Amino acid sequence: MLKSYKNTVTERFLRYVQIDTQSDPDSSAQPSTEKQKDLSRVLVDELFAMGISDAELDEYGYVYATIPATSEKIVPVICFCSHVDTSPDCSGKEVKPIIHHNYQGQDLVLPDDHSQIIRCAEHPDLPAQIGNDIITASGKTLLGADNKAGVAEIMDAAYYLMTHPEIQHGKVRILFTPDEEIGRGTAKVDLEKLGADFGYTIDGETLGSLEDETFSADGVVIKITGVSQHPGFAKGKMESALKIAAEIVANLPKETLSPETTEGKEGFIHPVGISGAVEEASVSFIIRDFTEEKLHEHETFLKSIMEKVLEDYPNSKAIFEVHEQYRNMKEILDQYPHVTAYALEAIERAGIPAKQMSIRGGTDGSRLSFMGLPCPNIFAGEHAFHGKHEWVSVQDMEKAVETIVNLCCIWEEKA
Numbered sequence: 001m002l003k004s005y006k007n008t009v010t011e012r013f014l015r016y017v018q019i020d021t022q023s024d025p026d027s028s029a030q031p032s033t034e035k036q037k038d039l040s041r042v043l044v045d046e047l048f049a050m051g052i053s054d055a056e057l058d059e060y061g062y063v064y065a066t067i068p069a070t071s072e073k074i075v076p077v078i079c080f081c082s083h084v085d086t087s088p089d090c091s092g093k094e095v096k097p098i099i100h101h102n103y104q105g106q107d108l109v110l111p112d113d114h115s116q117i118i119r120c121a122e123h124p125d126l127p128a129q130i131g132n133d134i135i136t137a138s139g140k141t142l143l144g145a146d147n148k149a150g151v152a153e154i155m156d157a158a159y160y161l162m163t164h165p166e167i168q169h170g171k172v173r174i175l176f177t178p179d180e181e182i183g184r185g186t187a188k189v190d191l192e193k194l195g196a197d198f199g200y201t202i203d204g205e206t207l208g209s210l211e212d213e214t215f216s217a218d219g220v221v222i223k224i225t226g227v228s229q230h231p232g233f234a235k236g237k238m239e240s241a242l243k244i245a246a247e248i249v250a251n252l253p254k255e256t257l258s259p260e261t262t263e264g265k266e267g268f269i270h271p272v273g274i275s276g277a278v279e280e281a282s283v284s285f286i287i288r289d290f291t292e293e294k295l296h297e298h299e300t301f302l303k304s305i306m307e308k309v310l311e312d313y314p315n316s317k318a319i320f321e322v323h324e325q326y327r328n329m330k331e332i333l334d335q336y337p338h339v340t341a342y343a344l345e346a347i348e349r350a351g352i353p354a355k356q357m358s359i360r361g362g363t364d365g366s367r368l369s370f371m372g373l374p375c376p377n378i379f380a381g382e383h384a385f386h387g388k389h390e391w392v393s394v395q396d397m398e399k400a401v402e403t404i405v406n407l408c409c410i411w412e413e414k415a
Contacts, residue, residue, distance in 0.1 A: 002402045009400075010099075013392075013397065016039060016144070017097050018097070019042065020035055022086050023086070030188055032184065037178075040178070043155065044063060046155060052067065062177055063084075064174070065174040066173055067174065069169065070165055070166075074170075075170025076170065077196045078411055079200070081177065081200070082202050084151060086142060092144055094140075095141045097137060098110075098137070107120055108134065111139060113139030113140055116139040116389065135392050142388060142390050146181075147382065149380040149382045149397055150203050153380060154174060154176075157408075168413075173196045175199075201368075201377045203378075204380055205379060206379060206383075207381060208354050210347060210356050210376060210377070211356075211359040212356060213290065213358040214326070214359050215289065215362055216291065216295050216327045216328045218299065220321065222306055223281075223318060224282065224317075226239045226241030227239040227279070227316060228278045239313040239316045241276055241277070241278060241280050244313055248305055251308070265358065267287070267295070271285050287302070299322055329365055329369040329375065333369060338414070343376060343378055347403050347406075349410075350403050363377045378403060380392075381393055381400055
């Protein structure tokens, strides 16, 4: 369908990644950083330039826009969504994207830090990229393909549809979100204003992948109250809350139930923060698995570790708090099998094998699905995200654009 079309996705992507949009988990603002809006304003201007008349950036950092219908049929309104922020885990300032043309399987030594080497043997999807053009950062920052590849792909697909009115499709809504990387990507989204029936996030990894299942996720905080005494006179009296916290972490299993020892459908208990002093301390955890039942099992197990440790500290106490974060979107998507089926067909029409997969993580689509917008996740081509070895291929991005356009056509055909 797009064979004679000169894609704009790469040119857009190279520009977008040079705009610093890192989010900040320690900020209570919405969006967490104002600089995210720097890219969002560019997107609104570009949407207007391609003829989309209702593009807007709201006060919370969300971009909404409409590609008008060209079909006279009554077609469900679909939405394509990506996030503009990049991870706080690695700098996104002054990104210098580099295109490695006609990749031939070699290790990629990044020029601004020769110790940063993207080794073919360590990246399972790289061998499939022989002959393609690989984009990386220069070695000092992340690239930002997560999720500016998805943003650029949606923008290019929008441009294609706006310049090819002969393509029959229903009304399409575009949504760009802030703060996805810190778990707040849907915090202030207005689904009534969005007005979509079904959605797709463009935020996946491997070419041809469609993710319709995510982790279910909870957060746990253990708040410990110990017994403080002057250390010179503490024998038999002091019970250090900080040491209790450390003991709880030390008693977690070494060979199972951790991110570094699990894969596939295995869940985990992961300590992500510890703070405090002798009298009071706290430990934060994230709990992940694919079913709510398994989540509760992990939480019960963690609580039992806490209670066992406290047996040795009779004058101390602890509070075990569980905070729901998100749930496996498959619970919702299984009620709307055509949403996933159409995406798989769209991928196949782009000439690539479709792979239905689970993701060991969450997306905006997880929350959107439970908010009333069933929303699986389509590949964007991003790899090794959140670090300096992040990469994406030009050809994979172009296939993502074609998949988006195909999806618009399929929804119209099936209406």
